[in-house]
Amino acid sequence: MTLRSSLSLLLLAGALPLTQACGASSDAAPAPPPAVPVVSVVEVRPETVSVASEWVATLDGLVNAQIRPQVSGYLTRRLYRDGARVRRGEVLFEIDPRPFEAALAQAQAHLAQAEAELGRAARDVERDTPLARERAIPQSQLDNDIQGHLAAQAAVKSAQAAVDTAALNVEFTRVRSLVDGVAAIATAQIGDLVSPSTLLTTVSQVDPIRAFFSLSEQEYLRVAEDLNRADARLWSSSGGLRLTLADGSEYPARGQFLAADRQIDPRTGTMRISATFPNPRHVLRPGQYGRVQAETTTVDNALLVPQRAISETQGRSELRVVGADGTVHLASVVLGSRVGARRIVTSGLEAGARVIVDAPQLAPGTAVDVRPYTADTDAASARQGD
Structure with missing residues (x-):
């Protein structure tokens, strides 16, 4: 057998197992397609909602009395x-009351002396009046007696005032x-x-306690008519003001509008507002910070989406919506006010859109299966947002 024939036989023998392996592979089942992600969606419907504004507030006593x-x-x-x-x-x-008690005793002695002098002057007038009438004594002597009596009366009043002052000083100790x-x-x-x-100390009246916050000039103009009413109807009729404390908890009692300052602060362009909150357990103290919320306007036909559905990309707000073809589409939107755990969408979204809530990073074009977004999840989101 020649060398060329031997090499041909070896190559043929090596190729046979490869051919068999390829045949076996072609008979195996194809790999399954990747699983379609399941996402929670909320179908956006127009609503009428009350929009609340929020301001940073500082708490202070209704009265802070400096004790001096x-x-x-x-x-x-x-x-x-x-x-x-x-x-x-x-x-x-x-x-120490002793110096003031001594001063009181001295004033009382002066009063007694003045009263004795008044008695003497009164007797002089009483004695000399008939004598002067009978011309037994000069009229000038009676005149002097009368003047002395008037002076003695004034001295008694002065001494009595000194006693009153000394007694007050003893009380002031x-x-x-x-x-x-x-x-x-x-x-x-x-x-x-x-x-x-x-x-010496300060005593603060903290039930009720005051909350101070500031409205911008634009906010003030929107609610100026209501603030000028004595009852602040807009804020009181909506259940009052709400207060969120520094730990994120909501204070259980509602507050009431108290007063608006007389002018816009020219340095900050804001109007200072004060409100009161009941504080029977003295939980709130002067110097605390919080956030005051009040319903200031009503929006009709508002489109709202959960806050957690919104993603921010380079300063733009985006939502992922499920199109009619069952795939993810990207919607660039303009956001309005916050309402609880949701935001109003003012532009970029149509009523009836299905907004993805729990998968804000899915790539556009991804096919998805949908399930309804539950209210329980929305409530949990509200607590996290606070």
Whole structure:
């Protein structure tokens, strides 16, 4: 056998297994197609909704009474606990009363002396009046008696005023709360020499508590007519103002509009608004921050989508919708106000569109199966958004 014949036989033997393998592969079942993703969709329908505006608010006492002494002296006692609730008229501090008690005793002695002088002057007038009538004494002497009696009356009034002042000073050594409220941590200590310029503590009336927030000039113009009404009808008829606290929780009680400032602040272009919230348990304290919400307008035929369905790409807001062909289409939209966990779409979306909620990253053209988006999921989204 020649060398060429041997090589041909070897090549033929090697090719036979490959041919058999290819035949076996062609007989195997084809690979299954990829699974079609299932997405939750919401069908957009026109609605009439109340739109709420939201502002950052600062809480403060309805009254913040600075407690200062009305007399100077050494502080001898503090009769309240820092941060405690106190009542109007309750004694918070005591100043050493001894100098003022001594001054009161001295004023009372001067009053007694003036009253004695008044009695003497009255007797002089009583004695000399008939004598002057009978010309037994000069008329000038009676005139002097009368003038002395008038001067003695004035001296008694002056001495009585001094007694009243001294008694007030003794009373002022007991420093009292001016309002019902919560007392701050004391800024003065026992033994301090205090005066009317010394701040001892502050008592804040916190039930109800005030919330301050600012409207832009445009917002103010939209609600100006309502704010000028004494009852602030727009905000009170919608259930009042809502307050969201720093931890995201909603305060259970509703607030009421109290007052609008007299002018737009020229530095910020905003109008300062105050409202009150019931605070019987004193949970809210001055200095806290929160967010105040109020329903300020009604929108008819609004198209709303869940907030979680919206994706942001390079400053554009986009939605993924399921077309009639069952594939994903991209819709660039313009968003309006937030309503709970949803947003109003003002442009770029038609009524009846099926908006994908839970898969905002699907590529356009992807075929999908759909299922309805449930309200329970929407409520959970609202809690996450807050």
